[in-house]
Amino acid sequence: MIEPYVTLNIKNSVGYIEFFHPNRNSMPSAILLQLKTTIEEAGNNEAIHVIVLKSGGDRTFCAGASFNEVMAVNDAEQGKAFFSGFANVINAMRTCPKLIIGRVQGKTVGGGVGLAAATDYCLATKYASIRLSELSIGIGPFVIEPAVSRKIGLTAMSQMTIDAETFFSAEWAKNKGLYADVFETVEALDEAVKELAEKLSGYNPVALKQMKSVFWEGTQHWDTLLSERAKISGALVLSKFTKNTLKRFR
Structure with missing residues (x-):
């Protein structure tokens, strides 16, 4: 079995950050910390002009x-x-001075939807359906809500949260604004990501940095907000309902 990892590779001034976990790219604390640190490292690396966030494997972008x-x-x-x-990763993406392109090749659930929403521009395949399953297990998507609502609006966020056992299609996600475009194959997705990232990497880096700060205006309070939301989820996860529900997924 392949061990979990987070890697950073630089090619043509593009920093490709890839995370992987053998359990459908789920995110334990160690991977989340590594991902946060790697995003910060890429943001401070002058050899990198644009960042691509991706996951390993073919079928699932992130299981949350x-x-x-x-x-x-x-x-x-x-x-x-x-x-x-999760709060720390989203805030690292938010404050990173480089534009982050998301590459979503497959299904994504919970915190994975938050990661996709926290990118500055996200591309996906037709297999990249999304689900917010948190209410069904006794908690809620509290930490990722600001990022998801900012990208797709509170109405769509509420629909996903309440309809917690349904996967919403990649086309639905595109129509709501999470994905900028959806491709038939992973190969087509990768070609589009590469073309966009390398094109952006040739633009004025000062302009890109300033534009990024404009995109995220009004979110400076997220350091506190997401920490408060993490506290809510952290308390709810102790409930008997949640403990019993999670045992069924073991």
């Missing part, structure tokens, strides 16, 4: 939180610390 780690949470502080992992 690691259920095994969530089940192991024993108190509210532990819970807050775990969900702060």
